[in-house]
Amino acid sequence: MKSIEAGYAGGTFPSPEYRQMEDHTECIRVVYETKEISDVEIVEEFWRLHSGRQHGYGGTQYQSVLLYLDEEQKEAAFSVKQNLEQGGRDIETRIESAGSFHRAEEYHQKYQLKRFPHAWSAVEQYFESSPSAAASEMAMRLNALAAGELSKAEVLAFLSAPEQEIVRQIKW
Secondary structure, eight states, rough: OOEEEEESSSSSSSSTTTTTTTTTTEEEEEEOOOOTTTTHHHHHHHHHOOOOOOOOSSTTTTTOOOESSSSHHHHHHHHHHHHHHHHTTOOOOOOEOOOEEEEEEEETHHHHTSSSSSHHHHHHHSSSHHHHHHHHHHHHHHHHHHSSSSSSSHHHHHHHHHHHHHHHHHOO
């Protein structure tokens, strides 16, 4: 994966924000290389980490939705969903065309990493701005480390030598 951003999608309101997203859904945009991970593998990971249930929530803000960008992603989403349902899993997730994506406010980006101010500051200084830092693969990996999803060794394996040096100097 190259980057993950928090945002709003799936609706028609032209400029959603956290306090006024209208018909949009809170979501993440995942940018990845299909030569590194297939559309099917991404969708399988989505449903490994996500229940696929609506949990009684009737609005759009927190609905379970998987948004695709092209026909290949659409086919992967429906194929994996069908396989899971045939295996007995009850999935309520809607599968729809992504439409436009609206990046969420800065305070929503890399939330787990920002709980460690020294780590976030080191990333910001390296990239010279908060938006550039938040959009970086380095911040994505460190956010996963802060959330307990990756080990430090796993993070380092994906980074360039200068980025590795920054990570090694971070005092968590």
